Amino acid sequence: MKITNAEIVISAVSQKQYPNDQLPEIALAGRSNVGKSSFINTIINRKNLARTSSKPGKTQTLNFYKLNNAFYFVDVPGYGYAKVSKKEREKWGKMMEEYFQTRDTLNAVILITDVRHEPTSDDIQMYDFLKYYQLPVIVVATKLDKVPKNKIDAHLKRTKETLEMEADDYLLPFSAEKGYGKEEAWNLLKKFI
Numbered sequence: 001m002k003i004t005n006a007e008i009v010i011s012a013v014s015q016k017q018y019p020n021d022q023l024p025e026i027a028l029a030g031r032s033n034v035g036k037s038s039f040i041n042t043i044i045n046r047k048n049l050a051r052t053s054s055k056p057g058k059t060q061t062l063n064f065y066k067l068n069n070a071f072y073f074v075d076v077p078g079y080g081y082a083k084v085s086k087k088e089r090e091k092w093g094k095m096m097e098e099y100f101q102t103r104d105t106l107n108a109v110i111l112i113t114d115v116r117h118e119p120t121s122d123d124i125q126m127y128d129f130l131k132y133y134q135l136p137v138i139v140v141a142t143k144l145d146k147v148p149k150n151k152i153d154a155h156l157k158r159t160k161e162t163l164e165m166e167a168d169d170y171l172l173p174f175s176a177e178k179g180y181g182k183e184e185a186w187n188l189l190k191k192f193i
């Protein structure tokens, strides 16, 4: 898809701040530092619209990016970062629950995992949480550039099995570094926007 217009509309921490123009929305989810913000930048061909960092915990709010004045990507803070206080974690949990449980215009969620590693218990919990709310899930196994070619299939199989993915969920190999999977990502996302 050609993105001709990309803008951040708001960094929200609660429901009353969400945009209310009723455009379809796709949210990201995944561990801290896994590559959520990088995924957004790569597929929309912008180097730094969504702020990224080599340190975990960069994204702290729900960031609503409006694309082509037609739909939103919502970048979210990651989970599973050890150096976060209990209070911060609770705040994160409330913000995420409020968003995923109440957002009517949320059409699908992109769950990003690191293709190198077996999905963590947090990943499994997030996947199950999204399925519980009957949200279509696209699992994106990113950092593909870090896995030798002859090992890729085995890594993807492990991701699928560990998450116990359902037959109608998609698993997409991806690399923000190399741009692998961009076209396939849009082909899947088109169905939801």
Ligand code: GTP
Pocket (backbone or CB within 6 Å): 030, 031, 032, 033, 034, 035, 036, 037, 038, 039, 051, 052, 053, 054, 055, 056, 057, 058, 059, 060, 076, 077, 078, 079, 142, 143, 144, 145, 146, 174, 175, 176, 177, 178
């Ligand atoms: P939080 O906002 O902290 O939750 O992190 P995030 O999931 O948004 O991760 P972010 O996109 O900021 O990327 C984290 C780090 O991983 C950065 O140093 C990126 O350059 C790197 N990274 C992201 N995607 C890829 C990829 O496909 N390949 C490689 N090699 N590095 C990647």
Ligand code: MG
Pocket (backbone or CB within 6 Å): 036, 037, 038, 051, 052, 058, 059, 075, 076, 077
């Ligand atoms: Mg981020």
